[in-house]
Structure formats: structure tokens, C-alpha cells
Amino acid sequence: MTDEIATGDTATGDTATGAPRIRDLLAAGPTLSVEFFPPKTDEGMVQLEQTIDELEPLDLSYVSVTYGAAGNRETRGRTRDLVVGLNRDRRYPAMAHLTCMGHTRGELDELLEDYRANGVLDILALAGDPPADGSPVGGDFTYAEELVELVRSHGDGFSIGVAAHPELHPRSTERAGDRRHLAHKIELADFAVTQFFFDADDYLRLVDELAALGVTKPIVPGVMPLTNPQGVQRMATMAGATFPDRLAAAVEGASSPEDRQAIVVDAAVELAEALIAGGAPGLHLYCMNRSGTVTEIVNALGLR
Ligand code: FAD
Numbered sequence: 476m477t478d479e480i481a482t483g484d485t486a487t488g489d490t491a492t493g494a495p496r497i498r499d500l501l502a503a504g505p506t507l508s509v510e511f512f513p514p515k516t517d518e519g520m521v522q523l524e525q526t527i528d529e530l531e532p533l534d535l536s537y538v539s540v541t542y543g544a545a546g547n548r549e550t551r552g553r554t555r556d557l558v559v560g561l562n563r564d565r566r567y568p569a570m571a572h573l574t575c576m577g578h579t580r581g582e583l584d585e586l587l588e589d590y591r592a593n594g595v596l597d598i599l600a601l602a603g604d605p606p607a608d609g610s611p612v613g614g615d616f617t618y619a620e621e622l623v624e625l626v627r628s629h630g631d632g633f634s635i636g637v638a639a640h641p642e643l644h645p646r647s648t649e650r651a652g653d654r655r656h657l658a659h660k661i662e663l664a665d666f667a668v669t670q671f672f673f674d675a676d677d678y679l680r681l682v683d684e685l686a687a688l689g690v691t692k693p694i695v696p697g698v699m700p701l702t703n704p705q706g707v708q709r710m711a712t713m714a715g716a717t718f719p720d721r722l723a724a725a726v727e728g729a730s731s732p733e734d735r736q737a738i739v740v741d742a743a744v745e746l747a748e749a750l751i752a753g754g755a756p757g758l759h760l761y762c763m764n765r766s767g768t769v770t771e772i773v774n775a776l777g778l779r
Contacts, residue, residue: 481503496568496597497536499634505755506757507535507536508535508536509535509760510759510760510762511526538565538568539570539571539597539636540570540571541572559590559593571595575619578616587625598633600626600637600664601637618656619637635664635665638669638670639657639694640653640670641672642670642672642717643715645714654688661694668695669694670714671711671716673717675753681694696757696759698772700739722742744772751776
């Protein structure tokens with residue numbers, strides 16, 4: 476990745492609203508993107524709007540917005556409203572995360588047509604997770620690949636991403652099967668975005684294993700700065716990612732807030748540099764709705 480980040484000005488494809496689709500941005504690549512989550516409160520929304528403004532100088536290629544994470548159905552409408560607003564008001568596309576588990580086909584058909592009508596043509600197609608209390612999932616879907624097929628059935632206008640787990644999906648019982656299902660899913664879609672990880676070799680091995688199965692689509696690495704070690708540890712446990720105890724200890728043992736921030740940024744920059752050197756088609760940064768650390772990382776990488 477060089478300073479030539481793919482933006483709306485460099486990609487060729489476009490949507491009904493004139494903005495490029497993410498598959499086109501990746502083809503023109505490399506891309507720089509961030510993930511937001513829909514805030515649960517009005518205060519959180521004000522904070523996110525400020526973050527979005529502060530990120531403008533980074534000239535992001537695209538952003539993505541999570542959907543009902545951790546089974547939270549209340550935030551689903553907020554995802555839709557946030558994605559529609561970003562696509563309408565910003566110069567980059569916003570990709571809507573969408574999970575299929577627990578949904579009926581009719582519900583998803585309706586949501587996809589609503590997205591299309593509002594100029595949202597970038598979908599991250601996910602399975603989601605079954606309820607933590609073990610209650611039945613319900614709905615018409617089990618796997619993300621079924622959602623990819625449903626989105627495709629709504630026409631070629633949609634650009635479709637899927638999730639990839641470098642250290643295997645937590646529900647996978649063996650490596651070969653995990654990679655086989657993943658390769659099949661990515662071939663139905665346009666690209667993949669990975670779960671976060673802290674060792675570049677996990678990503679490079681994933682890319683090699685998928686290439687051996689014939690996958691040629693872009694696999695965008697997801698990078699999570701370790702700003703909140705306890706929070707990231709909880710997420711890593713759920714996501715099947717190895718938590719770097721040594722790095723967490725260094726962050727916890729920092730001598731000052733400035734020292735702590737420098738450790739977090741240096742670690743993310745080191746990882747990102749290894750990914751870029753390894754040929755990653757872009758970087759997707761998990762920014763936790765804050766701009767400061769992400770801006771420091773991008774500046775340190777010299778991407779802007
Ligand atoms: P799948 O691809 O369906 O895989 C799930 C499991 O099923 C794997 O073990 C796989 O090997 C297996 N499998 C797949 N196909 C088959 C098959 N045909 N037969 C047998 N087994 C099969 N969750 C949210 O709720 N909201 C979000 O916004 C969200 N965003 C995410 C963003 C990214 C980048 C990532 C990496 C994850 C995100 N998640 C989100 C989490 C995701 O929903 C969970 O990881 C979920 O457990 C699986 O989703 P998936 O799309 O990878 O599932």
C-alpha cells in the first residue's frame with residue numbers, strides 16, 4: 476500500500492447515487508476503511524458524528540456499520556438509519572453489516588429493497604450468532620453463504636463482502652472444513668473482511684490457504700488497536716482471536732497516558748506494515764467510534 480489510497484475519485488464503478496461500490500474501490504485499491512457501531516444513545520450519536528467529521532482528513536475509501544452485534548435487536552434500526560445517512564451525506568460509501576440468523580426471508584427482502592431505494596448497495600453478509608442462552612434461533616437461515624445468495628438474487632447492483640476468521644471461526648471444529656466453507660462463501664461474494672488478529676502470520680496463512688483453494692477475491696485485514704485491553708480481551712474470546720498477553724501487559728504497565736498511547740499505536744503500525752508488505756489489498760480499522768488512535772496510526776503509516 477502506498478499513498479495512493481482508493482477513494483471515490485479513483486474507482487471506476489458507481490452506484491445509483493454516483494458513489495463507487497466497495498468491490499470497485501478494492502479493484503482500484505488499496506483501500507483504507509473504518510468500522511463504526513450504531514450508538515445506543517443520543518449522546519453516543521453526537522460523539523460518532525464528531526468522529527466522522529474528525530476522520531474526514533483521512534480521505535477514507537469507505538466505512539462499515541455493524542448490525543445488532545451481540546444479538547442487540549434494538550440497534551438494528553439505528554444501523555439502517557446511520558448507513559442511509561452516511562451514503563446520502565458523505566463522499567464515501569457506507570457498507571451495511573447484515574446478519575441472517577433469526578431473520579425470515581421476507582424481512583431481509585424488505586430491508587434489502589429499502590437499502591436499494593436509499594442508495595445503499597454495499598452489504599457485509601454475515602450469519603450472526605445464535606442466542607447466548609441457547610434458545611432456538613428461528614428464521615429461515617443458518618449460514619452467511621445463504622445470505623450472499625439472497626443478496627445476489629436482488630440483482631448485480633449490490634457489492635457483497637463476507638467475514639473471514641484468520642484463526643478459524645470459533646464454531647469450526649477443524650481447519651480444512653473451515654477453509655472450504657470460507658472459500659466457497661468468498662467465491663459467491665466479492666471480497667472478505669477479516670476478524671481482528673494480532674499476528675500478521677495468521678492473516679498471511681489465511682490468504683495462502685484460500686489461494687490454494689482457488690480464491691482470487693480480495694481479503695481485507697481487520698486491525699484492532701489495543702486501546703482498551705480488557706474490552707478487547709472479551710471480544711477476542713468471543714471472536715476466536717488469540718489475545719496478546721505481552722502487548723496487553725505493556726499497555727497496562729505504561730508509565731503515562733502518552734506512553735500508553737505510543738505503545739498502542741506502535742503495535743498497530745507494526746502489524747499494519749507487515750500486512751501491507753505482505754500484499755494486503757487494504758486496511759480495515761476497528762475504530763470503536765473514536766478518531767484519535769486511528770488518525771495517529773494512519774499518519775504514522777504515511778498513508779495520507
Ligand atoms: P458463516 O460463514 O456462516 O460461518 C459460521 C460457521 O459455520 C463457521 O464455523 C463455518 O465454517 C460454518 N459453515 C459455513 N457454511 C457452512 C456449511 N455450508 N455447512 C456447514 N458449516 C458451515 N456479528 C453481528 O452480529 N453483527 C455484525 O455487524 C458483525 N460484523 C462482523 C464483521 C466482521 C468483519 C466479522 C469477521 C464478524 C462480524 N460479526 C458480526 C460476527 C459474525 O456474525 C460471527 O462471527 C458469526 O458467528 C459467524 O458469522 P459468519 O458470517 O462468519 O458465518
